[in-house]
């Protein structure tokens with residue numbers, strides 16, 4: 001057994017950031033910007049009105065001042081002339097400020113009769129003009145790497161960047177193993193159960209930017225497992241589930257070795273997830289997860305997500321660890337880092353009473369994995385605890 005930190009480092013050492021590809025802006029959300037991009041234009045490209053009202057000269061603003069309305073400026077339609085003394089231009093939000101004007105009075109502060117407007121008595125100091133380039137200037141940079149959120153997509157669009165350089169999506173093949181497994185929707189025989197964690201892991205990785213290839217379930221024999229491995233060809237990461245322990249039907253390690261896997265490690269001092277293995281298999285990295293559903297999901301979180309982030313070019317930082325006071329007393333921890341399914345409630349952390357690694361219903365209602373270090377001393381309610389939000 002090796003410590004979690006060492007195992008994670010070894011796993012991360014197996015991958016490098018993937019190559020860059022260009023995608024249309026509409027497909028860029030949720031992808032990782034892989035190269036810096038620069039604005040191809042200035043926004044706004046002209047000084048623009050921020051209100052509906054009248055453009056005029058600030059020097060002429062005083063209570064009861066009268067102006068002749070000589071034209072109109074709307075968004076997309078500038079006023080072509082030049083404003084002269086005593087003149088105003090009817091203007092709408094987003095319209096270019098006419099030549100000669102340096103102030104916009106909002107229409108609520110005016111009275112209009114025919115072509116004439118009269119100002120009220122309480123005109124504010126604010127000019128209601130958005131300067132050219134107030135948002136960004138041509139050449140302004142968006143720095144990579146960056147996970148593109150909806151606001152980034154809007155900014156890229158405003159910068160007129162129609163094709164976006166992003167990291168290629170990692171292809172992750174998920175291979176569940178076991179004679180007992182059927183797929184959701186099928187009818188299990190008496191001794192069978194429904195494959196679950198393969199679907200949970202697929203959701204986990206797809207949600208973080210991977211393309212997941214769900215392979216058919218491999219049966220507990222070498223031929224079936226070998227056949228399934230051939231279907232993983234082309235994947236960047238192969239994740240097996242189950243068959244990782246020491247039982248007579250746990251064939252993943254021997255079969256993977258037979259087809260050329262160079263193992264980095266087997267067994268990690270973590271709970272759940274002890275029988276985790278990792279290594280290189282041809283061009284791909286292989287992560288062999290234990291079959292117990294919570295073990296598989298916890299290993300996916302602790303190892304799979306950082307691997308994915310590194311492949312996407314988002315760096316190698318460990319998962320964000322947060323702190324909160326414990327809500328209960330806890331006994332001494334054992335010799336493995338314990339990822340306890342916990343509830344963060346009213347700012348306090350409450351580990352669930354039921355920590356068996358088969359209990360998906362507990363994992364599904366938890367919102368935190370509380371992390372207890374190896375041999376952590378007994379803890380009292382109120383002591384600081386560390387957790388990963390899930």
Ligand SMILES: Nc1nc2c(c(=O)[nH]1)N[C@H]1C(S)=C(S)[C@@H](COP(=O)(O)OP(=O)(O)OC[C@H]3O[C@@H](n4cnc5c(N)ncnc54)[C@H](O)[C@@H]3O)O[C@H]1N2
Pocket residue numbers: 176177178180181193194195196197198241242243244245246247250272273274275289290291292293295357
């Ligand atoms: N003598 C020992 N026995 C076990 C040890 C050990 O150290 N010595 N370790 C235990 C630990 S810890 C774990 S974790 C499990 C891991 O076993 P495997 O990886 O070989 O997993 P399986 O035996 O194939 O399955 C375990 C359990 O999970 C269910 N399973 C498997 N795949 C799925 C799936 N895709 N969806 C839902 N459920 C799945 C399977 O039916 C079993 O119930 O080994 C312990 N034993």
Ligand code: MOO
Pocket residue numbers: 270271272273274275290292295357
């Ligand atoms: O460590 Mo196993 O992963 O308890 O279930």
